[in-house]
Amino acid sequence: MSVIDTTIKQxxxxxxxxxxxxxxxxxxxxxxxxxxxxxxxxxxIAIALIGPLIAPHGPQDFVGAPNTGxxxxxLFGTDHIGQDVWSRFLYGGREILILAAVSTALxxxxxxxxxxxxxxxxxxxxxxxxxxxxxxxxxxxxxxxxVAIATVGPKAWLIVLAVGFTTMPRVARVTRGAAQPVIxxxxxxxxxxxxVPRYRILLGEVMPNVLSPLMVEASLxxxxxxxxxxxxxxxxxxxxxxxxxxxxxIQENQIALVVQPWGVVLPMVAVALLTIGTGLxxxxxxxxxxxxxxxxxxx
Amino acid sequence: MATExxxxxxxxxxxxxxxxxxxxxxxxxxxxxxxxxxIVRRLLLGLLVLFxxxxxxxxxxxxxxxxxxxxxxxxxATPASLAAxxxxxxxxxxxxxxxxxxxTGLLHGDLGTSLAxxxxxxxxxxxxxxxxxFLVLCAGLISIPLSIAIGSYAALRRDRAFxxxxxxxxxxxxxxxxFVVGVxxxxxxxxxxxxxxxxxxxxxxxxxxxTQPKEMILPTLTLVLAVTPYxxxxxxxxxxxxxxxxxxxxxxxxxxxxxxxxxxxxxxNALGPTFQVIAINLAYLAGGVIxxxxxxxYAGIGGALRDAVSTRxxxxxxxxxxxxxxxxxxxxxxxxxxxxxxTPRLRTRL
Numbered sequence: 001m002s003v004i005d006t007t008i009k010q011x012x013x014x015x016x017x018x019x020x021x022x023x024x025x026x027x028x029x030x031x032x033x034x035x036x037x038x039x040x041x042x043x044x045i046a047i048a049l050i051g052p053l054i055a056p057h058g059p060q061d062f063v064g065a066p067n068t069g070x071x072x073x074x075l076f077g078t079d080h081i082g083q084d085v086w087s088r089f090l091y092g093g094r095e096i097l098i099l100a101a102v103s104t105a106l107x108x109x110x111x112x113x114x115x116x117x118x119x120x121x122x123x124x125x126x127x128x129x130x131x132x133x134x135x136x137x138x139x140x141x142x143x144x145x146x147v148a149i150a151t152v153g154p155k156a157w158l159i160v161l162a163v164g165f166t167t168m169p170r171v172a173r174v175t176r177g178a179a180q181p182v183i184x185x186x187x188x189x190x191x192x193x194x195x196v197p198r199y200r201i202l203l204g205e206v207m208p209n210v211l212s213p214l215m216v217e218a219s220l221x222x223x224x225x226x227x228x229x230x231x232x233x234x235x236x237x238x239x240x241x242x243x244x245x246x247x248x249x250i251q252e253n254q255i256a257l258v259v260q261p262w263g264v265v266l267p268m269v270a271v272a273l274l275t276i277g278t279g280l281x282x283x284x285x286x287x288x289x290x291x292x293x294x295x296x297x298x299x
Numbered sequence: 300m301a302t303e304x305x306x307x308x309x310x311x312x313x314x315x316x317x318x319x320x321x322x323x324x325x326x327x328x329x330x331x332x333x334x335x336x337x338i339v340r341r342l343l344l345g346l347l348v349l350f351x352x353x354x355x356x357x358x359x360x361x362x363x364x365x366x367x368x369x370x371x372x373x374x375x376a377t378p379a380s381l382a383a384x385x386x387x388x389x390x391x392x393x394x395x396x397x398x399x400x401x402x403t404g405l406l407h408g409d410l411g412t413s414l415a416x417x418x419x420x421x422x423x424x425x426x427x428x429x430x431x432x433f434l435v436l437c438a439g440l441i442s443i444p445l446s447i448a449i450g451s452y453a454a455l456r457r458d459r460a461f462x463x464x465x466x467x468x469x470x471x472x473x474x475x476x477x478f479v480v481g482v483x484x485x486x487x488x489x490x491x492x493x494x495x496x497x498x499x500x501x502x503x504x505x506x507x508x509x510t511q512p513k514e515m516i517l518p519t520l521t522l523v524l525a526v527t528p529y530x531x532x533x534x535x536x537x538x539x540x541x542x543x544x545x546x547x548x549x550x551x552x553x554x555x556x557x558x559x560x561x562x563x564x565x566x567x568n569a570l571g572p573t574f575q576v577i578a579i580n581l582a583y584l585a586g587g588v589i590x591x592x593x594x595x596x597y598a599g600i601g602g603a604l605r606d607a608v609s610t611r612x613x614x615x616x617x618x619x620x621x622x623x624x625x626x627x628x629x630x631x632x633x634x635x636x637x638x639x640x641x642t643p644r645l646r647t648r649l
């Protein structure tokens with residue numbers, strides 16, 4: 001939020017162009033928080049991708065009585081209907097990761113397009129675009145997803161669409177804010193004078209100059225998309241109601257917490273590590289961007 | 300949830316949003332009318348936003364591809380029952396007319412009839428609305444002063460232990476989805492580690508939530524933990540910006556005690572931008588309660604929305620969506636007005 005806004009503001013004071021993005025990333029990776037974030041994210045991605053290959057049982061195989069504790073051969077016990085908690089955990093990350101990645105990407109593409117077009121067009125187009133973004137912002141993100149699910153059901157495409165659509169206005173605002181001062185600059189005017197097509201000006205000249213605030217925003221949005229999609233599953237709206245899904249696992253096994261906590265704890269730790277990881281990466285990039293600006297101000 | 304969680308400061312006027320302690324917003328705000336004119340303009344804008352929101356809600360519930368009647372009744376529905384439900388939902392009318400039927404009812408306080416419970420939506424939600432309002436109030440009353448205190452103290456102790464500690468803590472908590480926080484609290488205090496608090500917060504119908512303090516603790520704490528990190532981070536950033544400003548240096552140089560510098564010069568100016576974020580986060584609480592009420596089985600409108608979605612009770616979903624969106628718009632309006640009132644500098648530009 002404004003931690004990020006401040007970042008962007010500060011960064012915009014001395015924009016340098018293409019080089020900045022690479023420098024910001026390199027500086028970010030030097031920070032411990034970014035490194036820890038990267039390790040956490042890669043760890044969880046590895047579990048989600050490799051997990052299904054090493055799972056001892058199928059995600060819907062019954063291996064014993066419901067809610068039994070860990071025993072020989074059943075590492076973390078069984079869940080609310082007697083399925084293997086460990087196997088369901090290993091299978092349960094893929095869906096969340098894919099849905100979150102795709103819907104964030106959709107939100108970024110839509111939001112960047114709207115933001116760039118609004119900043120470049122100015123005037124009435126700008127007003128209309130940004131006001132319609134405000135309308136979408138008038139909902140809590142999860143609510144629009146729920147409203148759509150109420151009508152169509154928890155389909156994967158619908159969840160992606162709803163999360164992407166509600167991510168768009170937030171990205172659009174950041175893009176527009178960062179692009180506005182860039183568009184005022186001479187190299188854009190000279191590109192216009194040379195007759196470079198508009199989309200090439202936007203993608204080739206303006207876009208590279210707003211990348212660092214966008215990277216911060218992207219990691220922030222990814223964090224929220226993961227939380228949102230996991231929360232939808234936790235509320236009982238996963239695309240596959242019987243499938244293995246971390247959010248769904250937490251919901252299913254919450255009733256039996258007293259006797260068998262593993263079915264809740266394992267997926268919860270995974271979701272927590274993942275969102276903390278993306279959060280740390282975003283903070284690392286934001287800090288790197290500020291740091292560069294400070295160094296510049298000194299010279 | 301995260302969701303909602305908006306990464307952007309406000310649905311307010313972009314010119315206004317940027318009006319932090321440092322940045323000047325050129326042009327846009329410079330219209331006539333003083334504070335009253337400003338409030339009237341914001342009010343009209345809010346109404347316009349609500350009108351557009353109602354179109355979005357309507358489009359999402361009734362105009363999405365597919366047949367809502369079939370979606371609600373399932374594949375086994377008989378043609379007769381499908382026809383009856385279409386009649387009840389006015390699905391046979393042209394889309395524009397459907398919208399006007401619905402919005403006219405809404406404006407007259409008729410929120411429709413619940414499909415699942417077969418009672419008017421207003422009857423269904425009245426008691427729950429009170430429960431949710433109380434929960435949000437508790438969370439707000441605790442988290443707002445707490446986050447302002449944490450944020451300003453961290454700014455004053457910049458880069459020392461308290462600042463570094465809260466900065467890491469708020470960063471971690473800000474990243475966690477609230478259902479993870481809520482269920483973790485259940486594991487810690489109710490079921491597994493300690494057994495001191497109830498895992499679910501049943502507020503029996505007819506009782507008021509404030510007579511059940513023990514049931515309120517965990518849901519309130521979850522919401523507080525979800526909101527405090529954001530607001531305190533904003534407060535810290537905003538306070539640091541103010542502390543580095545020329546007028547604070549001036550105040551120090553003319554020998555004012557630090558206490559007065561902070562209370563009279565720094566805090567009021569740092570609070571301005573924070574109000575925007577507080578409003579967003581209070582409004583966000585309106586979304587966060589959906590998940591939190593579900594975790595604790597708390598009888599509020601958030602839990603009702605979740606249930607209505609799972610039974611596909613469209614009239615209830617529409618009513619709740621409009622209710623929560625209205626809350627959102629009103630809180631933003633209040634934040635804009637509050638910001639103007641605490642920032643005299645902005646008033647002169649109206």
